[in-house]
Amino acid sequence: MEASARVLIELALAEDIGLGDVTASYFVPADRQARAMIVARKEGVISGVDIAQMVFKEVDVALEVEILLPNGSRVSEGAVIMCITGPARSILTAERTALNFLQRLSGVATVTARYADLVKGTQARILDTRKTTPGYRKLEKRAVLNGGGINHRMGLYDRAMVKDNHLVAEGGIAEIQKSIHRLKADHPEVEVELEADRLDQVEAFLELEGVDHILLDNMSPELMRKAVAMRGDRHKPYLEASGNVNLATVRVIAETGVDFISIGSLTHSAPALDLGMDFVAP
Template sequence: MSAVEASARVLIGQALAEDIGLGDVTAMYFIPSDRQARAMIVARKEGVISGVDIAQAVFHEVDVALDVEVLLPNGSRVSEGAVVMCITGPARSILTAERTALNFLQRLSGVATATARYVELVKGTNARILDTRKTTPGYRALEKRAVLHGGGTNHRMGLYDRAMVKDNHLVAEGGLDEIQKSIHRLKADHPDVEVEMEADRLDQVEAFLGLDGVDHILLDNMAPELIRKAVAMRGDRVKPYLEASGNVNLATVRTIAETGVDFISIGSITHSAPALDLGMDFVALRG
């Protein structure tokens, strides 16, 4: 079972439990038990879709008798009015699952859409858009997959798959010699784990370029002219990769990308992405 599947299973169960509780009283008392219906999930605004499989799983968790047809797969770019999926079956079940399915689909499509906007703005440069660990608790695997659907690239998944040495770690470490020893110990024990060093000054960049085993250098809150200098300091070397972070928005990302940096990490594509406006159009059929 993948991380996405494991996260989805838990989150779907929790989401339906908090919404349905002891039962959907509206559906039970106001919708005839034999009423059949067809519903379409429709994009109200343009964007990029993510989470159709999660929404489909929500409908099936509520009622396996529902027929859920996915018309647009994850990663699809949609315009206003596009039909994403069609659901047919017992009206009660469709209405009970509606809000939970839309919550997942709107949230994840919002992340994919926000990512796609940044990816579009850096086209023609070497820069790739990265996510961060600033994700909704429990949703990390789903939100990071949504970043991929939007054309972005995943940074580390957690504290376990990349060492990221920040300013507080540097203060506690005790100098470059100790940092080098720590890198060698880590690489000996975990050769597949990458090492990233955070720098907010060019002298730190210069120092980290002299260390063995550094895979990435994070250029934290550096102005574009300093980022260009850092890129020049690396010269013709492929690694360490250079990642820009801090004060990145839609107005600044292109200028940052044109410095020659390899990656641009943006926390807002997960922690502040607005939900994509999606709705369900419902048609009751004869029982």
């Protein structure tokens, strides 16, 4: 995590600073010391405080960065998240990049928490997807964890997810079973998930060996309840709902009895949490 984050930080600082911060260099005395606080402007869930700390230290190792609220903290408006002390020029140079990481990741955590709160009392858990910002996947998926969700597969390598296009290319149920056996023989640790958008597909998939998850794609709550009933008392395969999920529908979906609800918008369109940095008097 730290190595991949450091690459992103270096890229972000390079594109922002370029040949130098001309504002800080010409308008802030070189010997000016300062103290600044990063503050929540709205309530939410925090994620990425360690990344913001890394940004400040990358700009200037002389900066002292105190994290007051750890990742996963629920904050109200006005909450102080971290304190930065040291050369004023360095604090100002690092400000925007540190906030960009912190606001983006806290936005993901905050949206996830809203969904997770709405399904409390059911057995459903909120899942993320691979619809992440390129290069930010580990950070955004950790933000989902900070918000109370759980992670789906990290990439194409840690779970086989056979979707509609794969099914068309595969050639039928018998071929799917053969492929599952081959995969499990070579990679027994890799789970298998099959996508179904009809109940007859669910029925067929329940008869296969080695299926760990069935994705109920864009099914109505009524069809989801029927799919849950078809599985009966079996522990597996787990049933995952996907499609048409929003804050207004997630509770109804959770009450059908599915195990997981995957939501792409947790990462692909979460609004940044409103955070800001304020200088304080010595």
